[in-house]
Amino acid sequence: MRSLSLTIDLDEIITKLVNRLSKIMAISKVSIYLKTEESEKVKVYETSEQKENNEIIFYEPDKNDPFFVSLIEQEKINTEEFMINYYLKISEELEKRKISLSLPLIVQNRLIGILNLGNKKFEDEFSQEDIFLLETISTQASIAIDNAISYKKLEKAYKELKNTQEELIKAEKLSTIGRMASSIIHDVKTPITSIIGFAQLIGFKTENKLLQEYTKQIIRSAEQMHGMIQEILDFAKGKEKELNKKKHNLEEIIDEAVLELKNYLEHNNIKLKLVRDFNNSLYLDKQKVVRVLYNVIKNAIESMPDGGRITIKTYPDNNNAVISITDTGKGIHPEIKNKIFEPFFSNGKNNGTGLGLSIVKKIVEAHKGKISVESNPGKGTTFFISFPIIKDIT
Structure with a gap:
């Protein structure tokens, strides 16, 4: 049984132990009761002569099961005293279940499990040599099982520590970005206000329709810049800003986001196609929502440095309005697809905060909507954004 100490995988240890007892010792039935990591829970591994190839089943025992009670009640034990009381408690159960030998699994005066053995297949009962060998095996198995359980606990603790460390790093990053955003807002508020004011003044003073449209675009962009910085600040501080929800035509919102990116689309040689199958409010x-679409479309543009095509579709789906945004870019690899909505995940971008899609997801979910992504590396990516269709609010 030396091989038991060569592995730290609990299931592998149990399988080896059960198989060897069944085959080498020719034991008809083997069951092992083990404490789990959860408080007051026990797992039973069991095989019997009715199962082919010593197939092992496992289950949680009844709470009135004497072996379960013994495991749960006993923590630190006095070995000799425990053994006497133990056999007095379970004597009837041994006969009832046709268990020939029950061996507590003890490590440093701690009861970690119970090994129950059925009859020998070819002999009436266990000899003294058999019992001595089985006690030796149970001692080795106890140590191997305890090591495996301890390793599993250590592995779990390490993962928790690693996750906590990652969360602390994220929190520190968010805190730093929050301080930076706060400083930036303070510094840019005055010039943004000036830009908006002078743009409005130019719009009032001129009768040139094209110039008036340009000034409106300047005002929208300046307000968007201020809003984006404020949003990063709120995200970094963990604030849930109340939505200013009103009835809006979805296509008009899409048009506004596209207008914001018109020059960027043309500069990057991107063809845009709009398929409108939902024209309601x-x-x-x-x-x-303009911010959401702006970020997703901008990401699509940046995925096609040599030009390409973006298709934006709107359509109803049960009680939701869906916007799909498809590009012909390089796509997203499967191993990172689930990470793109995490804060600070930038997928190799040289600029940006890595918060764009995190903020997008947060905005969509604040609307009780959903966002998902499908991608084929080398062929393109589609983002699906859905918002619930709500009847008029009275």
């Missing part, structure tokens, strides 16, 4: 925070 939804209750949305217009500014935030």
Whole structure:
């Protein structure tokens, strides 16, 4: 049984122990009761002569099971005293279940499990040599099982520590970004206000329709810049800003986001196709949904440095309005697809905070909506954004 000490995988140890007892010792039935990591829980591994190839089944025992009670009640034990009381308690159960030998698994005066053995297949009862050998095996098995359980606990603790460390790093990053955003807002508020004021003044003073449209675009962009910085600040501080939801036509919101990126699309040689199969109004925070579409479309543009095509579709799906945004870019590898909505995940981008899609997801979910992504590396990516269709609010 030396091989038991060569592994730290609990299931492998149990399988080896059960198989060897069944085959080498020719034991008809083997069951092992083990404490789990959870408080007051026990797991039973069992095989019997009715199962082919010593197939092992496992289950949770009844709470009135004497072996379960013995495991749960006993922590630190006095070995000799425990053994006497133990056999007095379970004597009837041994006969009832046709258990020939029950061996407590003890490590440093701690009861970690119970090994129950059925009859020998070819002999009436266990000899003294058999019992001595089985006690030796149970001692070795106890140590191997305890080591495996301890390793599993250590592995779990390490993962928890690693996750905590990652969360602390994220929290520190968010705190740093929050301080930076706060400083930036303070510094840019005055010039943004000036830009908006002078743009409005130019719009009032001129009768040139094209110039008026340009000034409106300047005002929208300046307000968007301020809103984006404020949003990063709120995200970093963990604030849940209340949505300013009103009835808006979805296509008009998409048009506004596209207009914001018109020059960027043309500069990067991107062809845009709009397929409109939903032209109704939804209750949305217009500014935030424009931000969502702006970020997703901008990411699509950046995935196609040599030009390409973006298709934006809208359509109803049960009680939801869906926007799909498809590009012909390089796609997203499967191993990182589930990480793109995590804070600070930038997928190799040289600029940006890595918060864009995190903020997008947060905005969509604040609307009780959903966002998902499908991608084929080398062929392109599609983002699906859905918002619930709500009847008029009275």
